[in-house]
Amino acid sequence: MNTLYVRRQLVNALVMTASLAATAFGLGWLLWIMATTLIQGASALDLKLFTQMTPAPGERGGLLNAFYGSFVMTLIALVIGTPLGVLAGTFLAEFQRKTRMGAVIRFTNDILLSAPSIVIGLFVYELVVRQVGHFSGWAGGLALAIILLPVVVRTTDEMLQLVPGGMREAALSLGLPKWKVSVKVLQRAASTGILTGVLLGLARISGETAPLLFTALNNQYWSATPNGPMANVPVVIFQYAMSPYDDWHAYAWAGAFVMAMFVLLLAVLSRAVLGRAKKHRP
Amino acid sequence: MTLVVDNSKPALRVRDLDFFYGTQQALHAVSADFRRGEVTAIMGPSGCGKSTLLRVLNRVYSLYPGQRAAGEVSLDGQNILDPAYDLNALRLKVGMVFQAPTPFVMSIFDNLALPLTHHEALTPSELRDRVEAALRRAALWEEVKDKLKHSALSLSGGQQQRLCIARAIAIEPEVLLLDEPTSALDPIATTRIEELIDELRADFTVVMVTHNLHQAARVSQRTVFMYRGEVVEQGPTDRIFTAPDNPRTHDYVTGRFG
Numbered sequence: 001m002n003t004l005y006v007r008r009q010l011v012n013a014l015v016m017t018a019s020l021a022a023t024a025f026g027l028g029w030l031l032w033i034m035a036t037t038l039i040q041g042a043s044a045l046d047l048k049l050f051t052q053m054t055p056a057p058g059e060r061g062g063l064l065n066a067f068y069g070s071f072v073m074t075l076i077a078l079v080i081g082t083p084l085g086v087l088a089g090t091f092l093a094e095f096q097r098k099t100r101m102g103a104v105i106r107f108t109n110d111i112l113l114s115a116p117s118i119v120i121g122l123f124v125y126e127l128v129v130r131q132v133g134h135f136s137g138w139a140g141g142l143a144l145a146i147i148l149l150p151v152v153v154r155t156t157d158e159m160l161q162l163v164p165g166g167m168r169e170a171a172l173s174l175g176l177p178k179w180k181v182s183v184k185v186l187q188r189a190a191s192t193g194i195l196t197g198v199l200l201g202l203a204r205i206s207g208e209t210a211p212l213l214f215t216a217l218n219n220q221y222w223s224a225t226p227n228g229p230m231a232n233v234p235v236v237i238f239q240y241a242m243s244p245y246d247d248w249h250a251y252a253w254a255g256a257f258v259m260a261m262f263v264l265l266l267a268v269l270s271r272a273v274l275g276r277a278k279k280h281r282p
Numbered sequence: 283m284t285l286v287v288d289n290s291k292p293a294l295r296v297r298d299l300d301f302f303y304g305t306q307q308a309l310h311a312v313s314a315d316f317r318r319g320e321v322t323a324i325m326g327p328s329g330c331g332k333s334t335l336l337r338v339l340n341r342v343y344s345l346y347p348g349q350r351a352a353g354e355v356s357l358d359g360q361n362i363l364d365p366a367y368d369l370n371a372l373r374l375k376v377g378m379v380f381q382a383p384t385p386f387v388m389s390i391f392d393n394l395a396l397p398l399t400h401h402e403a404l405t406p407s408e409l410r411d412r413v414e415a416a417l418r419r420a421a422l423w424e425e426v427k428d429k430l431k432h433s434a435l436s437l438s439g440g441q442q443q444r445l446c447i448a449r450a451i452a453i454e455p456e457v458l459l460l461d462e463p464t465s466a467l468d469p470i471a472t473t474r475i476e477e478l479i480d481e482l483r484a485d486f487t488v489v490m491v492t493h494n495l496h497q498a499a500r501v502s503q504r505t506v507f508m509y510r511g512e513v514v515e516q517g518p519t520d521r522i523f524t525a526p527d528n529p530r531t532h533d534y535v536t537g538r539f540g
Contacts, residue, residue: 098347169342170384170446174397174453175373184396189387 037260041253049254054220054236057245063255065222069137069230070206073216076141076226077205081148082198086187088149089156089194094182097161106157113150120146121211129215137226140216144205151204155197159190192273199270203263209234233259293318293487294339294457299353301334301343301511308334310511312353316457316504321479321488323502323519325495327539331511332491336459339489340376341369357457374401377450378459382466383442385434390426393434393445394452401453412452420448421478440471447478451486458482460490464497476501495535499523507531 038045048062055061088109096102124143129135163186171181187194212235219231233255240252292315301309309331316322324332334343341362343349355362362372386393394413398404404412413430417423422444426437434445443463450458460479464472479501482488492498498505499519506516507528515522515531526532533539 164382164384166380166382166384167386169345170378170380171386172345172369173340173342173373173378173459174400174449175370176397176400177370180400185386191387 034257034260034264037253037257041250041255041257044247044250044254045257049251049258053222054231054251055247056220057243057248059247061251063233063236063251063258065219065231066233066236066255067258069140069216069219069223069226069232070234072226073137073141073144073212073230073232074202074206076138077144077148078198078202080142080145081201082152084145085149085152085198085201086156086194089153090160090182090187092153092157093160094178094186106154109150109153112146113154116210117143117147117208118210118214121214124211125214135215135217135229137216137223137228137230140212140230140232141226143211143215144208147205147208147211148198148201151201152194152197155200156190156194159193159197160186162193163189192276196270196274199266199273203266203270206266207234207259207263209238213238292316293357294489295354295356296335296338297354297356299335299338299351299355301331301338301352302350304348308511309338309351312508312511312513314506314513314516316487316489318487319483320503321483321490321501322504322506323498324489324491324506324508325493325498326508326514326534328493329510330508332493332506332508333461334511335508336378336461336489336491338363339457339459340373340378342373342378344369374453375455376457376459377453377455379443379446379450379461379463381462383439383446385437385442385445388434389431390434390437390445391430394449397449397453416448416452417445419451419482420444421474421481422448438471440467440474443467443471443475444478447475447482451482456487458486458488460488462491462493465493472497495537507534509534 048060049064050062050067051064052060052062053065054063088105092102092105096105121143124139124146128139128142132139160182167189168181168186171185172178176185212232216226216232216235217229218235218239219229221231223230237252237255237259240248240255243249294316296312296314296316299309299312300307301312312331312335314322314324314335324335326332337343338351338355339362341351343351351363353363357372357375360367362376386396388396391413394416395409398409398412414423414427417426422441425441426432426445429436434442437445443466447458447463463479464475467475476497479488479490483503490498490502492501502519504517505519505522507514507522507526507530509530515526515528522531523535526535
């Protein structure tokens with residue numbers, strides 16, 4: 001009896017230690033990445049980073065054009081991807097819930113979700129860049145939209161399926177047509193969950209490099225419109241990090257730090273949104 | 283107001299109704315009448331088909347493929363089971379309140395405004411009047427008149443259920459279906475809802491499913507007793523509870539089974 005107890009205590013201590021070590025191992029990398037990017041990029045991390053253009057080697061500057069370009073292309077992706085994704089997800093959840101067609105669409109969407117982003121970059125290169133004849137921010141935004149789309153479709157589908165069936169029945173029992181029930185009642189009930197999906201999709205596309213290499217390329221200078229090649233943070237990081245200049249390296253590290261922080265904040269924000277939603281669920 | 287209503291003709295007539303969940307038959311040749319100005323209680327043990335019967339009356343079951351009804355349910359002389367019968371028109375006439383409150387994730391006002399503005403063209407002031415009238419009839423107005431813009435989810439369970447009743451009656455249906463409307467509520471909230479149901483029967487044909495014998499006795503004028511998908515007995519509630527014809531009804535109302 002006593003030896004059994006001791007044995008359990010021992011096993012408990014062992015498993016606890018192993019679990020803690022595994023957690024520390026996982027989180028350690030995150031801390032390491034944040035610390036390294038912060039330390040290495042410290043010399044370039046100041047207000048000028050957000051107010052000045054990418055510098056030539058040996059000069060001072062910032063990453064304003066890259067941040068702006070990333071912002072514009074992400075916005076294009078959101079504007080294209082969110083409504084399409086929400087509509088498709090609603091179609092799946094409300095009109096194709098247990099049908100064969102729904103299963104096929106979900107399967108296809110999951111393939112798109114896990115498609116290598118470089119393939120999507122090449123696809124948009126063929127579709128837009130080669131046809132138009134030059135790289136552009138529009139093409140970059142479109143490539144990001146194709147990556148965002150399946151994330152939004154899937155979350156919308158899942159979040160709508162989580163809405164209690166009673167709410168659907170109650171809304172239909174008021175003589176409201178199905179589309180109105182979907183849009184006015186169910187999407188609203190699932191809105192925080194859908195928003196979380198959009199935020200997570202946003203976090204995913206904001207760090208994508210491969211699809212932008214083939215579409216938006218890069219731009220050393222300010223480009224106000226997405227009509228031509230556009231600077232963006234991931235490609236600038238790539239270009240500067242590969243360069244032989246130490247001051248460019250510092251800008252690459254600083255850019256990496258800001259991106260990592262941005263994605264971390266988005267993840268925290270989406271958690272907070274979802275947490276609030278759970279508390280308010282009837 | 284009820285006194286002038288012709289009670290001899292039932293508002294809803296169910297004849298030889300069979301119902302299937304896939305291949306499983308849940309209702310067997312059910313026939314029942316539901317009259318204006320009365321609360322009809324459908325009671326019986328779990329799984330007897332009482333909720334199924336209620337869900338046929340506004341065809342809410344048709345949301346689920348595989349569920350199917352055969353027979354006749356006539357409302358105003360028309361068979362609502364006819365595939366050509368417009369579902370939204372049917373549900374405008376036959377409202378429903380569910381076991382668990384189902385407030386929509388929007389303001390108290392919008393919960394009522396959504397169905398009202400869909401079915402009728404109302405000016406903003408008419409809309410406000412109609413919302414107020416419905417909330418008054420559901421005995422909720424005094425509690426929410428200062429917070430109509432608040433989320434409906436901020437209300438208590440009993441208030442949410444009265445909001446759902448207000449929402450159902452705002453569009454002025456002929457029939458009001460209540461599926462165990464108090465089983466998720468505490469005794470005080472239950473009393474309020476029961477008083478409300480008694481008032482509502484003046485204007486609506488009320489059909490209420492309940493597993494609570496006392497509630498059926500307190501609230502209803504007529505009772506339908508169901509067992510294993512069949513109607514065993516139906517009649518005035520007083521008689522069903524004091525002098526039932528069928529021995530099984532007798533056993534049930536005296537608490538010997540169920």
